[in-house]
Amino acid sequence: xxxxxxxxxxxxxxxxxxxxxxxxxxxxxxxxxxxxxxxxxxxxxxxxxxxxxxxxxxxxxxxxxxxxxxxxxxxxxxxxxxxxxxxxxxxxxxxxxxxxxxxxxxxxxxxxxxxxxxxxxxxxxxxxxxxxxxxxxxxxxxxxxxxxxxxxxxxxxxxxxxxxxxxxxxxxxxxxxxxxxxxxxxxxxxxxxxxxxxxxxxxxxxxxxxxxxxxxxxxxxxxxxxxxxxxxxxxxxxxxxxxxxxxxxxxxxxxxxxxxxxxxxxxxxxxxxxxxxxxxxxxxxxxxxxxxxxxxxxxxxxxxxxxxxxxxxxxxxxxxxxxxxxxxxxxxxxxxxxxxxxxxxxxxxxxxxxxxxxxxxxxxxxxxxxxxxxxxxxxxxxxxxxxxxxxxxxxxxxxxxxxxxxxxxxxxxxxxxxxxxxxxxxxxxxxxxxxxxxxxxxxxxxxxxxxxxxxxxxxxxxxxxxxxxxxxxxxxxxxxxxxxxxxxxxxxxxxxxxxxxxxxxxxxxxxxxxxxxxxxxxxxxxxxxxxxxxxxxxxxxxxxxxxxxxxxxxxxxxxxxxxxxxxxxxxxxxxxxxxxxxxxxxxxxxxxxxxxxxxxxxxxxxxxxxxxxxxxxxxxxxxxxxxxxxxxxxxxx
Amino acid sequence: xxxxxxxxxxxxxxxxxxxxxxxxxxxxxxxxxxxxxxxxxxxxxxxxxxxxxxxxxxxxxxxxxxxxxxxxxxxxxxxxxxxxxxxxxxxxxxxxxxxxxxxxxxxxxxxxxxxxxxxxxxxxxxxxxxxxxxxxxxxxxxxxxxx
Numbered sequence: 001x002x003x004x005x006x007x008x009x010x011x012x013x014x015x016x017x018x019x020x021x022x023x024x025x026x027x028x029x030x031x032x033x034x035x036x037x038x039x040x041x042x043x044x045x046x047x048x049x050x051x052x053x054x055x056x057x058x059x060x061x062x063x064x065x066x067x068x069x070x071x072x073x074x075x076x077x078x079x080x081x082x083x084x085x086x087x088x089x090x091x092x093x094x095x096x097x098x099x100x101x102x103x104x105x106x107x108x109x110x111x112x113x114x115x116x117x118x119x120x121x122x123x124x125x126x127x128x129x130x131x132x133x134x135x136x137x138x139x140x141x142x143x144x145x146x147x148x149x150x151x152x153x154x155x156x157x158x159x160x161x162x163x164x165x166x167x168x169x170x171x172x173x174x175x176x177x178x179x180x181x182x183x184x185x186x187x188x189x190x191x192x193x194x195x196x197x198x199x200x201x202x203x204x205x206x207x208x209x210x211x212x213x214x215x216x217x218x219x220x221x222x223x224x225x226x227x228x229x230x231x232x233x234x235x236x237x238x239x240x241x242x243x244x245x246x247x248x249x250x251x252x253x254x255x256x257x258x259x260x261x262x263x264x265x266x267x268x269x270x271x272x273x274x275x276x277x278x279x280x281x282x283x284x285x286x287x288x289x290x291x292x293x294x295x296x297x298x299x300x301x302x303x304x305x306x307x308x309x310x311x312x313x314x315x316x317x318x319x320x321x322x323x324x325x326x327x328x329x330x331x332x333x334x335x336x337x338x339x340x341x342x343x344x345x346x347x348x349x350x351x352x353x354x355x356x357x358x359x360x361x362x363x364x365x366x367x368x369x370x371x372x373x374x375x376x377x378x379x380x381x382x383x384x385x386x387x388x389x390x391x392x393x394x395x396x397x398x399x400x401x402x403x404x405x406x407x408x409x410x411x412x413x414x415x416x417x418x419x420x421x422x423x424x425x426x427x428x429x430x431x432x433x434x435x436x437x438x439x440x441x442x443x444x445x446x447x448x449x450x451x452x453x454x455x456x457x458x459x460x461x462x463x464x465x466x467x468x469x470x471x472x473x474x475x476x477x478x479x480x481x482x483x484x485x486x487x488x489x490x491x492x493x494x495x496x497x498x499x500x501x502x503x504x505x506x507x508x509x510x511x512x513x514x515x516x517x518x519x520x521x522x523x524x525x526x527x528x529x530x531x532x533x534x535x536x537x538x539x540x541x542x543x544x545x546x547x548x549x550x551x552x553x554x555x556x557x558x559x560x561x562x563x564x565x566x567x568x569x570x571x572x573x574x575x576x577x578x579x580x581x582x583x584x585x586x587x588x589x590x591x592x593x594x595x596x597x598x599x600x601x602x603x604x605x606x607x608x609x610x611x612x613x614x615x616x617x618x619x620x621x622x623x624x625x626x627x628x629x630x631x632x633x634x635x636x637x
Numbered sequence: 638x639x640x641x642x643x644x645x646x647x648x649x650x651x652x653x654x655x656x657x658x659x660x661x662x663x664x665x666x667x668x669x670x671x672x673x674x675x676x677x678x679x680x681x682x683x684x685x686x687x688x689x690x691x692x693x694x695x696x697x698x699x700x701x702x703x704x705x706x707x708x709x710x711x712x713x714x715x716x717x718x719x720x721x722x723x724x725x726x727x728x729x730x731x732x733x734x735x736x737x738x739x740x741x742x743x744x745x746x747x748x749x750x751x752x753x754x755x756x757x758x759x760x761x762x763x764x765x766x767x768x769x770x771x772x773x774x775x776x777x778x779x780x781x782x783x784x
Contacts, residue, residue, distance in 0.1 A: 076648045077642055186661070188661070214649065215647040215649035215652065217647045218642075221642050221647075225743075229742075229743070235745065236745055293666065299745040305663075305664040318661060
């Protein structure tokens with residue numbers, strides 16, 4: 001267990017268990033083996049949920065468990081160490097739900113001395129948790145209920161009287177159990193995906209306010225200085241440094257549109273010329289960006305404070321990401337930048353995942369186009385492609401579940417399509433989670449296989465196999481052939497995805513950003529070095545990959561326990577059957593079966609069911625997990 | 638983070654001698670640190686004369702053998718650049734790392750630089766004059782000069 005201050009470095013001291021039903025807070029020392037086997041963040045969250053969550057619970061019932069997690073890197077000089085993860089069973093997918101966010105909240109939690117916050121039950125009236133180092137208190141949040149995320153943060157910091165307090169909270173969408181509701185910290189950073197805000201809302205937990213003043217020690221301070229210097233050199237010479245530092249993620253719009261792998265019109269198209277003058281990174285920077293900004297300890301600084309100065313879309317905010325430009329822009333056929341930026345700001349205030357909320361609106365627009373929705377069923381919303389006013393109004397109705405149509409939108413794409421016969425074919429989601437901005441038909445490993453097997457559903461950040469297409473030299477070194485860097489190749493998709501999944505699990509558990517590890521600090525030997533200077537564990541490349549693989553497998557076990565089988569590891573029908581009509585990826589569909597077969601073989605999972613095998617689980621030190629799956633008849637021997 | 642690690646061998650923003658004041662949505666991110674003032678108001682109010690100038694680096698330093706931790710210097714500082722270490726109960730301030738500031742070394746974009754005063758003022762002067770000139774010159778005049 002724990003160990004004294006001098007024995008353990010970088011790993012947070014404690015876990016906080018909060019029983020909201022009984023209003024009880026218990027502090028425990030964070031077990032050493034949890035850190036050594038899962039690092040922290042996403043990995044530790046997954047282990048806690050595997051151990052403590054009963055299978056089959058309703059995600060929005062008090063039985064669900066909500067876990068916030070940070071790891072050994074947070075609060076230190078480790079680059080981009082400002083991330084945290086929030087995990088629970090997802091109300092969108094019914095599987096492992098998990099979202100990751102940046103800013104300064106995670107570092108503050110580290111300075112307060114906590115690694116994981118675990119929430120059980122449901123408070124009888126709205127509360128928020130106030131963590132002031134060792135003093136932890138559940139406070140009344142009745143007067144915060146109904147406030148948006150910005151008002152909530154301002155009210156709390158004023159009430160507690162310290163502008164340095166960091167707040168993570170939900171907005172009206174979370175309160176109203178909108179399935180894609182997210183957690184927002186510091187007004188503009190979102191733990192966006194899989195509906196974690198709805199779980200928070202279902203527990204009557206409005207916010208977590210943190211102030212930490214303790215120190216974080218690392219095993220080898222000089223080594224960390226040296227690591228940071230090397231990391232800075234790798235980051236500043238990386239292929240993507242200029243793009244991220246200059247344009248932020250909006251710079252990616254250029255890349256993917258010119259690949260013909262950009263989501264336009266609910267994935268009907270993969271390329272649109274008009275994105276050039278309206279949604280490209282250069283345009284975004286020129287028209288709205290005011291000042292660069294960065295998360296905690298980040299040398300990449302991909303964020304920016306933006307403003308639309310006047311007109312109907314006047315607003316101020318931070319970081320309208322590439323995903324947002326897609327979600328409320330190209331995905332909805334809307335090429336009016338200012339309206340997209342406005343919608344993105346509104347989603348931050350209402351507390352909704354931009355990807356899923358935009359995707360649901362894009363889906364509704366195709367329903368409208370095909371005559372499956374009309375003015376009567378939308379209660380007056382004219383959902384024509386590119387109708388910016390309608391997109392913004394739809395967002396509001398969704399967040400407040402206003403009217404029948406607002407309620408329908410709030411249930412998300414999958415549940416909505418089940419109520420609109422004939423729409424299933426173009427309901428673009430995997431396991432209930434809307435797929436992100438990149439069209440998988442133009443990116444086989446990254447999207448074609450990566451999205452299909454992601455533990456949280458249609459998601460790009462589980463694998464984020466970005467090396468594949470950008471660095472042929474690295475591809476040869478890592479996978480034995482430059483073909484692994486061909487974005488249409490399916491031959492190397494399985495090893496490329498597996499390797500990247502392991503490394504993303506490491507980043508999410510340390511918890512550092514996947515943009516600096518995207519390509520610059522990707523390699524396991526680099527992560528081993530970082531882990532060693534932080535903790536002094538003496539881990540090597542193989543050890544790093546093993547932790548990554550363990551995390552992927554425990555999430556798999558979680559999902560299998562909830563009923564996942566091979567049939568869930570799939571793609572929307574459109575991606576499997578409808579070739580892209582135009583642009584540089586024209587003619588392509590996702591040829592999933594051979595990639596999936598390879599992937600299961602490589603993972604040591606059963607080809608027919610997708611269940612993990614005992615052999616693989618035991619190899620990873622998870623024999624107790626194998627026993628549990630065996631008990632419920634879901635283990636491949 | 639580099640500052641805290643260099644001085645305290647651990648990470649704690651409260652131990653950093655350089656504090657960034659952030660007003661995010663206003664786009665204000667200002668590092669506040671000791672400006673090594675010529676008149677040294679902190680030294681003037683020190684009752685035990687513990688604050689002195691290092692003539693080599695021009696840094697204003699604290700002699701901890703003399704310091705009694707009263708905090709008068711922190712109150713006298715017009716910038717809030719002298720702060721308090723909650724563990725050692727001492728006041729702390731930027732000491733320019735003996736002439737090789739760590740914050741400069743780890744700033745990837747060279748947003749922080751350590752330059753002689755005359756370079757700083759000269760740079761400022763040129764930037765200022767350029768701004769004024771751009772306001773009344775045409776693009777052509779700016780590029781080619783007044784012909």
